[in-house]
Amino acid sequence: MFKTGAVVLASIVLAACAPTAPATTAMDVDAKRFETAPGTGAVYVLRGSDSAFLTGLELKLDGAPLAWLGRRDYVRIDSPPGRRRITCGEGDTLYLADVAAGQTLFVEAIIQVGWMTPRCSLVPLDDLNGRERVMMGTRVATPG
Numbered sequence: 001m002f003k004t005g006a007v008v009l010a011s012i013v014l015a016a017c018a019p020t021a022p023a024t025t026a027m028d029v030d031a032k033r034f035e036t037a038p039g040t041g042a043v044y045v046l047r048g049s050d051s052a053f054l055t056g057l058e059l060k061l062d063g064a065p066l067a068w069l070g071r072r073d074y075v076r077i078d079s080p081p082g083r084r085r086i087t088c089g090e091g092d093t094l095y096l097a098d099v100a101a102g103q104t105l106f107v108e109a110i111i112q113v114g115w116m117t118p119r120c121s122l123v124p125l126d127d128l129n130g131r132e133r134v135m136m137g138t139r140v141a142t143p144g
Contacts, residue, residue: 023139031076031139034104034131041099045086045107045122046074046133057109057120060087067140069109074137089120106130 023031036042047057047069059066059075062085067075077084079099086095088109097105106125111118125133 021141023141027141028139031074032135034134036102036104037078039101040078040080041101041103041105043077043079043084043086043097043099043105043107044074044130044134045069045077045109046125046130046137047071047109047111048133057088057111057118059109061085063087065143067142069140072137073140074134075140075142077142086122088122090117091119093120093122095122095124104130106134108133 022028031044034042045059045067049071057069059069061077066077066086067073069075077086077097079097081099081101084097084099086097086107087093089111095107097107099105104127106127106129108123108125110121110123112121113119
């Protein structure tokens, strides 16, 4: 029993150390202006201070790895208009973001502690709450 608990704890601690570097300070400041480039929209996916404080959260965009979010981290996705598939967690919980030019969307990734592995859900946030939460967070780098 002790051995199983130690393995689960070690897995959680290692998951918290997954490699997504913070974005540069300039990128963080720029994202917190909430401006979109002409012809594009922006989707912010953020993680709050949920109870799973040691666990990281993997995000995918249209099936490709995007970022690993720790507590209070966020990622900004600049996108042309259209539908984007955002997933998180081992079960790939799905959120469909319909992006329009000039639009800014906010989505919260929430981790719930499960029996053996954490579960993830993706929940839309209104503009005011989304902006407030991003302002308190740290942007992480994304591929590309």
